[in-house]
Amino acid sequence: MRDLSKDHGLLSINTATVRKQWRLDTIIDECARRGIRAISPWRDQVAEIGLEAVARRLRDHDMALSGYCRGGFFPAADAAGLRAALEDNRRAVDEARTLDAPCLVLVVGSLPGALQGAPAYTGMARARAEVRDGIAATLEYARAVGMPLAIEPLHPMQAAERACVNTLEQALDLCDELDPGRTGMLGVAVDVYHVWWDPKLHAQIRRAGRDRLLAYHVCDWLAPTKDLLNDRGMMGDGVIELRAIRREMESAGYAGYCEVEIFSDAWWARAGGEVLDTCIQRHSSVV
Amino acid sequence: MRDLSKDHGLLSINTATVRKQWRLDTIIDECARRGIRAISPWRDQVAEIGLEAVARRLRDHDMALSGYCRGGFFPAADAAGLRAALEDNRRAVDEARTLDAPCLVLVVGSLPGALQGAPAYTGMARARAEVRDGIAATLEYARAVGMPLAIEPLHPMQAAERACVNTLEQALDLCDELDPGRTGMLGVAVDVYHVWWDPKLHAQIRRAGRDRLLAYHVCDWLAPTKDLLNDRGMMGDGVIELRAIRREMESAGYAGYCEVEIFSDAWWARAGGEVLDTCIQRHSSVV
Numbered sequence: 001m002r003d004l005s006k007d008h009g010l011l012s013i014n015t016a017t018v019r020k021q022w023r024l025d026t027i028i029d030e031c032a033r034r035g036i037r038a039i040s041p042w043r044d045q046v047a048e049i050g051l052e053a054v055a056r057r058l059r060d061h062d063m064a065l066s067g068y069c070r071g072g073f074f075p076a077a078d079a080a081g082l083r084a085a086l087e088d089n090r091r092a093v094d095e096a097r098t099l100d101a102p103c104l105v106l107v108v109g110s111l112p113g114a115l116q117g118a119p120a121y122t123g124m125a126r127a128r129a130e131v132r133d134g135i136a137a138t139l140e141y142a143r144a145v146g147m148p149l150a151i152e153p154l155h156p157m158q159a160a161e162r163a164c165v166n167t168l169e170q171a172l173d174l175c176d177e178l179d180p181g182r183t184g185m186l187g188v189a190v191d192v193y194h195v196w197w198d199p200k201l202h203a204q205i206r207r208a209g210r211d212r213l214l215a216y217h218v219c220d221w222l223a224p225t226k227d228l229l230n231d232r233g234m235m236g237d238g239v240i241e242l243r244a245i246r247r248e249m250e251s252a253g254y255a256g257y258c259e260v261e262i263f264s265d266a267w268w269a270r271a272g273g274e275v276l277d278t279c280i281q282r283h284s285s286v287v
Numbered sequence: 288m289r290d291l292s293k294d295h296g297l298l299s300i301n302t303a304t305v306r307k308q309w310r311l312d313t314i315i316d317e318c319a320r321r322g323i324r325a326i327s328p329w330r331d332q333v334a335e336i337g338l339e340a341v342a343r344r345l346r347d348h349d350m351a352l353s354g355y356c357r358g359g360f361f362p363a364a365d366a367a368g369l370r371a372a373l374e375d376n377r378r379a380v381d382e383a384r385t386l387d388a389p390c391l392v393l394v395v396g397s398l399p400g401a402l403q404g405a406p407a408y409t410g411m412a413r414a415r416a417e418v419r420d421g422i423a424a425t426l427e428y429a430r431a432v433g434m435p436l437a438i439e440p441l442h443p444m445q446a447a448e449r450a451c452v453n454t455l456e457q458a459l460d461l462c463d464e465l466d467p468g469r470t471g472m473l474g475v476a477v478d479v480y481h482v483w484w485d486p487k488l489h490a491q492i493r494r495a496g497r498d499r500l501l502a503y504h505v506c507d508w509l510a511p512t513k514d515l516l517n518d519r520g521m522m523g524d525g526v527i528e529l530r531a532i533r534r535e536m537e538s539a540g541y542a543g544y545c546e547v548e549i550f551s552d553a554w555w556a557r558a559g560g561e562v563l564d565t566c567i568q569r570h571s572s573v574v
Binding site for chain 1: 398401402404406409410411415442443444446447448451453454457483484485486508510511512513515526527528
């Protein structure tokens with residue numbers, strides 16, 4: 001198991017963690033001056049600054065990406081919606097390529113319209129079929145430009161609105177179906193927040209293996225948790241057995257960054273510098 | 288598939304659904320005068336009226352139970368706590384027997400103290416082992432008095448505090464381990480709220496079969512859901528494919544009640560009679 005206590009060379013910051021405090025250009029600068037070597041930015045944050053400006057700023061700081069957030073949201077109410085989703089995913093692949101991301105993270109989507117409180121239909125089987133088809137089509141394009149896709153299973157409490165892929169097993173079944181040759185172009189993003197509870201987690205990490213483990217996200221599960229979306233905990237403040245999960249990831253061959261992704265009204269209310277400093281400290285002590 | 292549109296002879300009311308409006312004696316009376324033939328009461332509600340008084344009132348109304356809520360909460364910080372949990376579960380079995388319940392529902396518990404915001408430990412493997420041992424010990428007693436135990440897998444969002452059994456597959460694995468002979472004394476309570484999202488739901492219902500399907504609970508999943516505990520929806524108001532799940536249950540041999548269990552601040556704020564009338568109407572139209 002890798003020793004994280006000496007430095008924070010393996011730490012990455014998902015930029016949603018401090019999105020309420022800073023724009024992306026400031027996030028990059030603030031990470032760089034703390035010696036943080038990687039980030040994972042969101043498309044809307046990139047768009048606000050401009051893709052080329054972000055690419056340049058990353059190069060200036062010699063900063064890497066641990067992933068690009070995000071593609072996905074494939075299901076739609078009609079054929080036009082499905083086509084629009086595929087086009088949007090191709091743009092996301094292109095952006096990830098421009099930023100030299102190691103993978104494009106897919107939050108696959110679920111019942112269309114559910115996020116707005118008005119689901120266009122309620123069939124999870126239909127949503128899951130549309131997700132499979134959407135990934136298949138996007139994978140074809142992604143292969144051509146050499147951008148791996150990382151399916152992120154989301155917590156079952158977000159199954160209606162955000163992702164109908166809710167366990168690592170289900171994500172890996174999709175990988176096996178769409179990329180039986182294990183080409184490295186389709187895999188998973190393992191976020192402890194979404195999968196920590198799963199009794200099959202360790203077995204499925206082993207099943208995934210190096211070829212499929214494209215990203216690793218950390219935070220913590222607070223007990224009690226007060227909100228279904230924005231009450232994630234800082235590593236060490238909750239009940240997730242972070243060391244045990246990382247050990248399993250690394251035994252299976254994962255050699256990438258530990259990316260901190262915290263959606264939290266409480267942490268968004270603190271100073272950005274304090275949040276980053278705390279991430280650095282917890283990365284070395286409890287991740 | 289059974290026709291529920293003609294009458295509500297297969298409807299049961301989990302008494303938590305109107306617990307903020309009425310005491311248990313009133314709930315029984317109000318159900319009886321609407322022709323509801325079964326309920327599933329909670330231990331604290333029973334204790335408030337007195338076990339014998341409740342038994343008498345049920346007999347007077349010729350009212351059945353669809354289950355008794357609840358045993359479980361096996362994990363504990365120390366040996367004394369584990370022993371106390373087993374004693375409490377034996378009392379729950381006895382009460383279920385007195386009330387002639389078809390099964391005692393088990394909410395198995397998880398990290399001890401997490402419900403109070405102070406987990407005594409964070410090892411899910413330990414909690415799961417304590418749950419297995421607790422069910423095994425309770426099953427021995429339950430067999431002697433002839434009271435089936437129904438393990439209720441809870442939604443993964445309640446994995447830290449309330450139940451470390453979070454999928455139907457996991458519950459059935461426990462059943463196979465502890466009751467390999469499928470004696471009918473150990474099975475599952477399938478609550479759509481907890482399991483609707485699971486891509487393996489239908490396959491696991493088929494796996495369970497008649498011997499293991501001891502209870503069926505209905506409500507709905509609202510999109511969006513605002514609270515991790517008390518924002519369940521009335522059947523028909525959410526995204527759960529109720530008909531498809533009931534069809535699978537009945538194909539697998541389930542022949543019991545459809546028990547309505549709704550924890551909801553919104554429904555608790557309405558008049559009890561309106562809630563029961565709505566349950567009757569939705570039972571016949573969408574369950």
